[in-house]
Amino acid sequence: MAMIGEANGADMRTISLIHVTRIITVVTIMPFYFRFFEGKTIVTTFLNNASIAPLGGTEAIILLSCGFSGLALGKFLRIPAYPLVGPMVASLVVHLLGFSHSAPPTQLIAAAQIIIGISIGCRLSGLTFSTIHWTLLAGLGASLMMTCAALFAAVGFAQFLEVDSYALMLALAPGGVSEMGLIALSLGVSIAYVSSMQIIRIFMIVIASPLVFHLVMRRHK
Numbered sequence: 001m002a003m004i005g006e007a008n009g010a011d012m013r014t015i016s017l018i019h020v021t022r023i024i025t026v027v028t029i030m031p032f033y034f035r036f037f038e039g040k041t042i043v044t045t046f047l048n049n050a051s052i053a054p055l056g057g058t059e060a061i062i063l064l065s066c067g068f069s070g071l072a073l074g075k076f077l078r079i080p081a082y083p084l085v086g087p088m089v090a091s092l093v094v095h096l097l098g099f100s101h102s103a104p105p106t107q108l109i110a111a112a113q114i115i116i117g118i119s120i121g122c123r124l125s126g127l128t129f130s131t132i133h134w135t136l137l138a139g140l141g142a143s144l145m146m147t148c149a150a151l152f153a154a155v156g157f158a159q160f161l162e163v164d165s166y167a168l169m170l171a172l173a174p175g176g177v178s179e180m181g182l183i184a185l186s187l188g189v190s191i192a193y194v195s196s197m198q199i200i201r202i203f204m205i206v207i208a209s210p211l212v213f214h215l216v217m218r219r220h221k
Contacts, residue, residue, distance in 0.1 A: 001209065003083070008213055013127065014135050021139030022146075026175035029147050030183055034166070040187055059102040066090040085206055146174040164189055171197030 005015040034040040055063075067087045074086020094100045150172035158165035167189040170180045177198040184194040 001205070004206065004209055004213075008210065016121075017132055017135045018139035018142070021136055022143040022174060023176055023179065025140055025143035026147055026173055027179050029144075030170065030173055030175065030180070033151065033169075034183075034187065038166070040166075055102045055105060059100055062094060062100045063091065063102065063104060066094055079207075085203070088203070143174065150174065163193070167193050170194045172201075174201075177202070 001019060002012050002015050006012045067090075070085075070087035070090030071083060072086075073090070074082030079085050091100075151169055154165055154169040154172055158168045161168070166187055167184065170184050170187075170189065171194045173180055175198070177195050180198055181191050181195045184191045
């Protein structure tokens with residue numbers, strides 16, 4: 001969203017602050033809700049990666065090819081946020097077709113997240129609380145509304161859809177894939193379901209946001 005916003009002339013610092021507020025709010029609310037309203041305890045545990053094949057030379061080449069080919073194709077097709085969406089779609093196709101069963105090393109993913117966090121954090125230099133408090137309040141308000149909507153939707157539709165209500169809550173919550181996946185792991189609900197729904201949510205937002213933005217801007221001209 002930061003990349004899409006910057007590409008459309010938005011203030012990246014504002015976008016980053018709102019999304020940081022969103023993540024913190026959701027990650028705080030969900031365990032609190034499960035503990036005090038559902039009587040569940042979020043425990044610390046570790047993900048078993050036994051189902052993920054070790055990353056060998058061939059698998060590494062396949063994943064690198066997904067990255068470079070997805071990047072090039074996404075740029076050629078002018079896909080919104082193509083550095084992210086292009087490789088993601090390429091990796092999705094390769095894994096669904098069974099050509100690869102591996103994931104990048106955890107250390108590499110952590111390093112990438114650190115680099116992204118630092119690059120976004122550097123753009124917030126010079127800000128003070130007196131200049132950003134309204135942005136933080138806007139992010140908090142939006143996060144609370146989205147989280148409440150997700151919880152109400154999950155309670156209302158879980159039985160109709162014949163899915164676990166806890167899994168549906170985490171699947172619809174406006175949090176991150178890793179964050180909601182870890183909470184799902186702690187609750188013993190389907191990580192695959194929660195992660196898949198979160199990825200679909202992110203993918204739809206990344207694709208739809210630029211289209212909605214241009215539509216709204218066109219109507220205001």
